[in-house]
Amino acid sequence: MQSKRTVFSNRALPYMLLAPQLAVTAIFFLWPAAQAFRQSFLREDAFGFSTQFVWFDNYMRLFQSASYLNSMAVTAVFATSVAVLSIVIALALAVAANGMIRSQQTYSTLIIWPYAVAPAVAGVMWWFMFNPTIGILSYLMRQAGYNWNHGLDGTDAMILVVIASSWKQISYNFLFFLAGLHAIPRSLTEAAAIDGAGPIKRFFTITLPLLSPTTFFLVVVNVVYAMFDTFAVIHATTEGGPNQATNILVYKVFDDGFIGLNLGSSAAQSVILMAIVTVFTFIQFRYIERRVEY
């Protein structure tokens, strides 16, 4: 691991400098993670009076449970939809903005601010717009002959949470695409133009391939976002319903643990999720490291 060629030689000082970070990590990250691991092998009543050691029973029940398998499928659909929707829209906006000279800054400002809006707040706003009784969007859809009802129709509910989650993420993707576009040498596009390639052909033969590292990075980030940071969107809107149609894994951990009070199962789900995050983090980290080497 890298450090300076020459370093300070104090013995105790580095430990003292690291102490706060390590203490917080140990108490609030490692210890709870270990607890989750331990708890995932136990079965306990709600109040914590009786505890049994059940080996892998919690895990086995999970993988036999229709609702957990459903939750995995729901998460996959949700994460893919959010990533695709927010990336495609952001890419279109970034490409459009990249062509602007004077107005680029203004457009950027107007597009990036939703990054600052809390997921919960975004959820409540879209919830309001889709409200079956008074919402503007459900009203428009009724006019168009579609009876919108996210309270009953699982697909409608999924669309709602996908839109609310993607809306917030567009700004983030937009910024990265814009930075990626800025990095494409103008000479390349110009050369292609001289060769007679039209704007659409240039986009698919030059811009898109050159953006692929950015796109790959954004896919990972967006999937991680959709899987773990959208808890608030779900909780503030559908609460996993109707009939578990939007019950993503991270929501289920909370729901089974805090609402269902099934601590063993919730802990087992935590452990599985931690394993998933680990995989994603390594993918992401490898990418960052590679970029650093460039």
Add this chain to the structure above:
Amino acid sequence: MIENRPLLKLTAHLVLIAGVALVAFPVYLAIIASTHGPTDFMSGVIPLLPGPHAVENYRQVLASGVSTSGIPPISLMMTNSLIMALTIAIGKIVISLLSAFAIVYFRFPFRALAFWAIFVTLMLPVEVRIVPTFQVVANLGMLNSYAGLSIPLIASATATFLFRQFFLTVPDELMEAARVDGAGPMKFFFDILLPLSRTNIAALFVILFIYGWNQYLWPLLITTSSDYYTVVMGIKRMADVADSYPQWNTVMATVVLAMLPPVLVVICMQRLFVKGLVETEK
């Protein structure tokens, strides 16, 4: 030279205007809704033009809250959010600066282990290990306290990495010169490294402030007393009312107030925000 096509340019403008409208529309509606009276939401469709009740709605939520939904005055909740966001942002920056300094400028046993221990926090988002973390915080008696709201979220692998990368680019000569002058490590840290990191700190602060302000699940779980409610978590509580319909006008007034501070931060410090976002990459 790339050809100039007015039609293409026009399409691009249209796409951008549609994009801007898409991101702005929900907020526009929220603002409009916050200017109407409670009865305007009983039936029909949401009004699209401002109503006359803005002042009284905002005055009501700011000053008195909604006691029957257990909602204290929003001004109190916004203060709590501010305290939480600032503590998290400053705390993360301070402990990350110190750790990065230790990792880059010292060689000591278990350095790699420490680095990996910090790295692990990336893999354990609070949502994932929510139940045991709650139990730990509860056992430490930190429910209903500003410490409980902020300290468990203060460890930051990303900030540590960012400072580590930055320190690695700082020329070695500076440190050697400092050593020649007889400056100790902490003097070097405060007199040279810290001033050099100013922009990075500011950029990171913007991102972390937003992160802290927007926390939802954590304050929802660990506050049982309304004295410590934060504004983002309070909205959900306002929108859920038994045996009555939500008072959309006050809910939306709260929504607007809840997003105002972080949005202002982004708009006013756009340059720093972009730098912070693109460099932290997460």
Add this chain to the structure above:
Amino acid sequence: MKKALLAALLLSTSLTQANAAEIQWWHAMGGELGAKLEAIVADYNESQDEHTVVPTYKGTYPETMTAAIAAFRANEQPHIVQVFEVGTGTMMAAEGAVYPVYEVMADAGEEFDPANFLPSVVGYYTDTDGNMLSMPFNSSTPIVYYNKDVFAEAGLDPEQPPRTWEELEQFSQQIIESGAATCGFTSGWISWIHLENLSAWHNQPIGTMENGFGGLGTELTVNGDVQTRHWENLARWQQEGIFQYGGPVGGDDAPPKFYAQECAIYMNSSASRAGVVENATDFEVGYGMLPYYEDVEGAPQNSIIGGATLWVLQGKAEEDYAGVADFFSYLSSQEVQAKWHQETGYLPITQAAYDLGQEQGFYAENPGSDVSIEQITLNEPTENSKGLRFGNYVQIRTVIDEEFQALLAGSKTAEEALDAVVERGNELIREFEEING
């Protein structure tokens, strides 16, 4: 001088207030009910200066209960928590966590006679030895609210609520056809009204072993003919626009549909009365008993209660419990109960409160306000209609909501949905039995 004296007086009272023991009470009463609850607490706090009760709204019933359990594990529990009736099984099994009310009262030397309470209310919360484990506070039963103006406009008798489900369907059709409203009826609390009460009202078992009163080995039996028929009807009525779904749990979307005169009939807790009176300002409201299927033998039997009781949690300072006992005596006093009952629509939990209402002429002045009492005491309760007691029932309620949504969404038939309720519900009951048995 006078002013200074007053100031000193105020100061001294506020000082004693600060010294008074604080009794934390977590509750789930939002909106109008919350305001009334806070008023009762404020009156109590003013009536004496030894204790201060601090009410905190913790969200919905399930949220309040689970928050209290999580807090108990973290040793941050309140003294008193309001738990809805379906949490009774879980709370009863948690012997180390709850401080049974009869003991709280006895230990504090507080005068307390369970015989003063209405049997159909306390039966739900009494153990097999006849001891009252929790303090009934707000018990209700579902009733029918209807819009008299819409009834008149549709050419129906505004004084005649639908008696049977057949009538309800017919009335609804007439209302929709006449254009008086766009929907016949909506309802809160699907699980409570259209499964649990439906069963009791038609004298059908909800589960084996006396609906679970007989022990943890119980099993659900809600997939019987009557229940299947009713769910089939609900799904059809929803297709035809006669019925509009109000959402899971309490059905938050239902009341606005009624207040906005979109739906002419509305089924919900008798305690929704406070909200209805407050919000239904543009039309006149009528009250009626739940409809029944005429051809089912034994119907109508009696409806069962819902609402919540107050459980006392262990682990607080001993002297605080004297305050809890004192507060409970205040809560169940004739005046407080009569006022609470009359203002909110909750059942009077003591005979005395009911009698007081009679004396005051409240029921004569407010027709319909005693529908709930009549309905719950219509017949001597049977094994099928005295209530229910299942472990993990909070989670089973979620299952019922989910399966009902699957039914309405068209992905399951009524039979499939109810079979799934029984199967998934029994799994949860078995889990509870494993852990607590």
